[in-house]
Amino acid sequence: MANKGPRTVVLPSAEKAAALVKKMRGEVDSNENYRSKSLRINGAICAKCGREFDQGNLSLLTVHHRDGNHHNNPPDGSNWENLCIHCHDDEHSRGELGEYFSKTT
Numbered sequence: 506m507a508n509k510g511p512r513t514v515v516l517p518s519a520e521k522a523a524a525l526v527k528k529m530r531g532e533v534d535s536n537e538n539y540r541s542k543s544l545r546i547n548g549a550i551c552a553k554c555g556r557e558f559d560q561g562n563l564s565l566l567t568v569h570h571r572d573g574n575h576h577n578n579p580p581d582g583s584n585w586e587n588l589c590i591h592c593h594d595d596e597h598s599r600g601e602l603g604e605y606f607s608k609t610t
């Protein structure tokens with residue numbers, strides 16, 4: 506019985522697995538981090554009322570999607586607009602914001 510041939514089970518190396526996780530994370534990140542990206546691109550300031558934000562109240566500044574599609578997140582930020590929650594609410598004013606928040610949190 507030729508039972509000694511080492512059977513090579515191809516397991517992903519730790520390196521490959523890490524890369525895979527990174528890739529998966531990257532996809533998730535690109536969606537979740539559009540806010541911080543938009544803040545970096547557009548600045549921590551409301552595009553409507555011009556109110557400026559800092560670390561203490563930054564959570565009040567939200568990212569509005571110009572075309573209303575939260576999945577449309579071009580890296581150049583062309584679909585993002587930073588709006589404070591009041592202006593953002595105003596922008597939608599139809600309860601769409603509730604959906605927006607449930608998706609981001």
Ligand SMILES: [Zn+2]
Pocket residue numbers: 551552553554555556588589590591592593
């Ligand atoms: Zn505002």
Ligand SMILES: [Zn+2]
Pocket residue numbers: 568569570593596597605
């Ligand atoms: Zn919006």
